[in-house]
Amino acid sequence: MEWRCPQCGAPVVLEETDRILSCGYCRVRLHLSWRGHWRYWLSPGKDLPADPLFVPYWRFRGIVFSCVDREIRHRVADSSHLALGLEGLPATLGFRPQALKLRPVTPTVGASFLRPETSFRSPSTVAGDAEKRSAAGDGKPPAPYEVFIGETVSVLYSPVTIRGEKVLDGILGRPLPSVVPSSLESLPFDRFPDELVTFSPMLCPRCGWDLEGEKDSVVLLCRNCRSAWASRGSGLERVDFSVMVEPKEAPLYLPFWQIRARFSGIRLDSYADLVRLANLPKAVQPEWEDRKARLWIPAFKIAPHLFLRLGRALTLFQGEGDPEAPLPSSGLHPVSLPPEEAAESLVITVAAFGVPKKTLLPKLPEIRAPMEGYSLCYVPFRVTSAECIQPKIGLSLNRNALDLGRKI
Numbered sequence: 001m002e003w004r005c006p007q008c009g010a011p012v013v014l015e016e017t018d019r020i021l022s023c024g025y026c027r028v029r030l031h032l033s034w035r036g037h038w039r040y041w042l043s044p045g046k047d048l049p050a051d052p053l054f055v056p057y058w059r060f061r062g063i064v065f066s067c068v069d070r071e072i073r074h075r076v077a078d079s080s081h082l083a084l085g086l087e088g089l090p091a092t093l094g095f096r097p098q099a100l101k102l103r104p105v106t107p108t109v110g111a112s113f114l115r116p117e118t119s120f121r122s123p124s125t126v127a128g129d130a131e132k133r134s135a136a137g138d139g140k141p142p143a144p145y146e147v148f149i150g151e152t153v154s155v156l157y158s159p160v161t162i163r164g165e166k167v168l169d170g171i172l173g174r175p176l177p178s179v180v181p182s183s184l185e186s187l188p189f190d191r192f193p194d195e196l197v198t199f200s201p202m203l204c205p206r207c208g209w210d211l212e213g214e215k216d217s218v219v220l221l222c223r224n225c226r227s228a229w230a231s232r233g234s235g236l237e238r239v240d241f242s243v244m245v246e247p248k249e250a251p252l253y254l255p256f257w258q259i260r261a262r263f264s265g266i267r268l269d270s271y272a273d274l275v276r277l278a279n280l281p282k283a284v285q286p287e288w289e290d291r292k293a294r295l296w297i298p299a300f301k302i303a304p305h306l307f308l309r310l311g312r313a314l315t316l317f318q319g320e321g322d323p324e325a326p327l328p329s330s331g332l333h334p335v336s337l338p339p340e341e342a343a344e345s346l347v348i349t350v351a352a353f354g355v356p357k358k359t360l361l362p363k364l365p366e367i368r369a370p371m372e373g374y375s376l377c378y379v380p381f382r383v384t385s386a387e388c389i390q391p392k393i394g395l396s397l398n399r400n401a402l403d404l405g406r407k408i
């Protein structure tokens with residue numbers, strides 16, 4: 001999506017997941033906060049009449065974890081559903097969002113965009129409906145537990161054309177026989193906020209120094225006063241962080257959220273509970289009963305199976321970061337998953353490390369885990385030509401996986 005640099009007017013391409021604008025011309029770096037959902041439109045077919053109406057769809061992208069037949073499954077989802085209550089229009093856009101070019105809706109685009117009537121239904125509701133339909137069709141039971149991580153919700157407008165008494169799909173020109181023109185024409189148009197995005201300078205709120213971050217970073221760092229800042233609405237909020245220190249600085253540090261939550265539906269208050277739940281080969285020490293359990297969740301996007309593997313390994317390791325340690329001079333992987341989104345994966349992470357699966361997995365739908373607090377910890381990794389390795393935790397992962405994860 002092409003934008004203009006607010007300082008010099010040069011064109012800048014921004015992605016939905018970008019949090020920082022870097023202008024290649026005047027070198028300004030600005031922190032972005034989005035208002036509302038991103039909105040895109042699909043171009044009408046060439047041979048169709050001009051002035052189509054644009055029908056709104058909700059589009060969801062993210063990782064879906066589910067638990068079916070006592071097995072944890074995952075997939076990367078990209079789905080859409082109609083945002084109008086009107087019958088006869090296609091219920092989803094199918095593969096169109098991936099296959100066709102999306103254009104941004106800006107306040108200056110003069111076209112007739114219909115306003116979404118239905119609010120965004122959580123993908124679990126939509127997916128749940130689909131599961132139920134598939135259950136009716138092929139006898140599969142519905143997924144008993146499903147959760148969505150790293151979600152991006154946007155509005156996508158697809159054109160329809162009115163020709164006489166007929167409504168046509170505005171891309172292929174196929175008739176939509178069960179829609180009458182008057183039902184569409186009576187619907188209200190959408191109004192767009194003038195300012196879809198606000199830009200703020202990347203300066204430390206505490207000391208005024210330049211903040212450091214990559215374009216998809218949701219946490220910015222100040223090297224001058226050793227502080228970390230997370231985007232909150234239109235401002236920045238301080239985040240506690242620590243670094244797992246090694247004698248020699250590592251070439252790579254991966255960020256993890258250490259999350260404290262109040263679990264219900266399962267006993268998981270203390271480190272002792274965690275050791276018992278995971279059935280770790282350790283004798284539970286009395287003081288572990290008072291040590292609060294913290295779950296470690298990757299603070300960056302990565303393929304779903306690795307996301308769970310990392311969360312499980314770090315949670316079971318229960319290492320300590322040093323909250324006073326200086327920031328490593330380089331190699332900090334950007335934080336691209338906000339703590340609230342990371343917290344969505346607490347229950348599925350419990351499912352990944354807890355045993356026995358037979359009794360644990362059926363309980364997942366009843367488990368609640370509201371977040372009580374969080375902090376960030378940078379964990380050092382050694383790097384070889386192909387892999388990143390954390391020898392103490394016994395973890396290794398392919399280097400490509402980190403780059404691929406940034407595209408989710």
Ligand SMILES: [Zn+2]
Nearest residue numbers: 005008023026
């Ligand atoms: Zn500029």
Ligand SMILES: [Zn+2]
Nearest residue numbers: 204207222225
């Ligand atoms: Zn500072």
